[in-house]
Amino acid sequence: MKSVPMELVPRERLCMKRMALKSPPSIHPALCVLALCCALAGCTPGPKYHKPSAPVATAPSYKESTVNFQDGDGWKVANPQDAMLHGKWWEIFNDPELNSLEDQLDINNQNIKVYFENYMAARAMIREARAQYWPTITTGPSWTRSKSSGNLQHSSQANTGSTSSTWSFPLDVSWQPDLFGKIRNEVREAQFGAQVSAADLENERLSEQASLAEYFYEIRGQDALQKILNDTVEADKKSLELTQSQYDTGIGDYIAVVEAKTTLKSAESEALNLGVARAQFEHAIAMLIGKPATDFSIPVKPLLVVPPPIPVGVPSQLLERRPDIASAERTIAEANATIGIGYGAFFPTVTLSAAGGFEASTLANAFTWPSRVWSIGPSLSQTLFNGGLYRYQLQQYSAQYNADVATYRQTVLTAFQQVEDYLAATRILSQQILKQQEAVDAAQVYLTLEMGRYEQGIDPYLNVAIAQVTLLSNQQSLATLHVQESTAAVELIQALGGGWDITQLPTPAQVSQKPNKGDYTLQR
Numbered sequence: 001m002k003s004v005p006m007e008l009v010p011r012e013r014l015c016m017k018r019m020a021l022k023s024p025p026s027i028h029p030a031l032c033v034l035a036l037c038c039a040l041a042g043c044t045p046g047p048k049y050h051k052p053s054a055p056v057a058t059a060p061s062y063k064e065s066t067v068n069f070q071d072g073d074g075w076k077v078a079n080p081q082d083a084m085l086h087g088k089w090w091e092i093f094n095d096p097e098l099n100s101l102e103d104q105l106d107i108n109n110q111n112i113k114v115y116f117e118n119y120m121a122a123r124a125m126i127r128e129a130r131a132q133y134w135p136t137i138t139t140g141p142s143w144t145r146s147k148s149s150g151n152l153q154h155s156s157q158a159n160t161g162s163t164s165s166t167w168s169f170p171l172d173v174s175w176q177p178d179l180f181g182k183i184r185n186e187v188r189e190a191q192f193g194a195q196v197s198a199a200d201l202e203n204e205r206l207s208e209q210a211s212l213a214e215y216f217y218e219i220r221g222q223d224a225l226q227k228i229l230n231d232t233v234e235a236d237k238k239s240l241e242l243t244q245s246q247y248d249t250g251i252g253d254y255i256a257v258v259e260a261k262t263t264l265k266s267a268e269s270e271a272l273n274l275g276v277a278r279a280q281f282e283h284a285i286a287m288l289i290g291k292p293a294t295d296f297s298i299p300v301k302p303l304l305v306v307p308p309p310i311p312v313g314v315p316s317q318l319l320e321r322r323p324d325i326a327s328a329e330r331t332i333a334e335a336n337a338t339i340g341i342g343y344g345a346f347f348p349t350v351t352l353s354a355a356g357g358f359e360a361s362t363l364a365n366a367f368t369w370p371s372r373v374w375s376i377g378p379s380l381s382q383t384l385f386n387g388g389l390y391r392y393q394l395q396q397y398s399a400q401y402n403a404d405v406a407t408y409r410q411t412v413l414t415a416f417q418q419v420e421d422y423l424a425a426t427r428i429l430s431q432q433i434l435k436q437q438e439a440v441d442a443a444q445v446y447l448t449l450e451m452g453r454y455e456q457g458i459d460p461y462l463n464v465a466i467a468q469v470t471l472l473s474n475q476q477s478l479a480t481l482h483v484q485e486s487t488a489a490v491e492l493i494q495a496l497g498g499g500w501d502i503t504q505l506p507t508p509a510q511v512s513q514k515p516n517k518g519d520y521t522l523q524r
Contacts, residue, residue, distance in 0.1 A: 036309035046340020057315035064423035068189030110292025122197035135175035170357035182344035187336035194511035199327035221483030227302040229271035256461035304482035308490035321497035328408040348382035422492035
């Protein structure tokens with residue numbers, strides 16, 4: 001990647017040649033200035049923007065999406081391979097409650113509102129920059145009354161001083177024509193900056209949507225764990241009643257009663273502790289949808305779902321689907337426009353100014369024709385020496401451009417990494433769940449057999465307690481794996497860009513349009 005050259009590019013040389021043309025002596029100076037403005041109107045200093053290259057995978061599909069399973073029917077991606085998510089991506093999970101929460105988030109989430117207002121501010125900056133195309137007109141009506149000194153000797157006659165009044169109604173017009181494209185580059189910079197802000201808004205919206213879905217499935221997982229522990233507590237209570245009954249009849253010993261009571265109390269303690277995490281996830285969702293945690297609750301619903309097949313598309317589409325990649329690329333375009341502004345500093349500033357109005361000693365004569373005053377004339381300003389400031393600024397802008405290119409390429413690499421990471425996680429977790437379900441089934445058989453041996457007096461109750469703990473541990477692991485699989489699926493969708501694609505990014509013309517009046521209404 002080459003740095004932007006410090007010497008003037010061909011367009012700048014052409015501008016300088018045009019400035020060197022001399023007008024015929026017979027032409028009025030004002031016409032010369034007008035002709036010069038027209039000739040230089042097309043000059044825009046700075047390098048033309050070209051989208052930089054990025055690391056793009058040449059494989060027809062993601063590596064982790066094509067791994068064959070050794071056995072079982074684990075999670076697989078959706079077919080056809082080139083399918084893409086669109087719009088409300090969370091609807092793929094077919095959960096009405098999740099759909100309702102996600103719809104509330106898009107309206108009430110305060111972080112999204114912050115990014116939206118930043119986007120609106122960025123659009124306003126475009127119009128601020130475009131305002132420089134127009135002349136500045138000012139006026140300052142005034143009235144003064146003054147008296148001169150009576151002690152000033154102007155002649156042999158005595159001077160008693162004089163009193164006078166002045167009415168002034170001026171009108172000043174000043175305009176700096178954009179001869180060398182400085183304002184045009186500032187407008188482009190603002191347009192690209194607004195596109196960056198638009199992409200950042202979509203990236204924040206996707207992040208908040210994914211967080212809500214993850215918290216939602218964490219709550220479902222906590223509810224499933226709660227049911228497992230509640231069922232375990234009930235089973236442990238029956239075991240305690242059995243051991244107590246056998247002890248009371250003299251069949252069993254007291255140590256079995258103590259072991260059963262210990263197992264029961266441990267399960268009850270774990271069941272109580274689950275409420276902490278569930279409450280925190282619930283409060284987090286309340287914050288995301290803009291509601292006080294005090295007024296919000298989610299009903300208990302112990303449901304563990306299997307993620308649906310997710311259309312991942314092909315790797316070559318990833319650059320067009322992620323808003324953070326679009327933001328990084330538009331940042332480069334913005335930096336390129338900044339370089340153009342830096343080039344424009346080397347050219348002179350031409351100002352066309354005119355002043356006129358009326359001035360008289362009495363208000364009655366203020367607007368008569370003889371009271372008119374006016375002046376007109378162009379001026380040119382050029383820095384002759386500033387210690388190389390403009391050149392060093394141009395070097396700074398070029399370095400920032402190169403840094404933005406590196407950031408863009410790193411963002412692309414990170415995107416591929418994340419997609420492969422969550423594809424692997426979703427696939428491997430689905431396989432692990434199959435094995436863990438087998439472990440739960442085996443632990444259930446183990447407990448049943450051990451309970452029978454205890455009732456027959458073959459094994460001590462300690463063996464039953466061990467079997468109970470083994471079953472509970474495997475059931476908890478299975479529920480946790482289901483939650484991890486669901487959240488990994490959400491993270492995979494986020495890594496793919498959700499339902500967004502580059503066509504939804506507003507164009508420079510669209511961000512330059514005046515927004516609706518309601519968009520700027522202050523919230524009270």
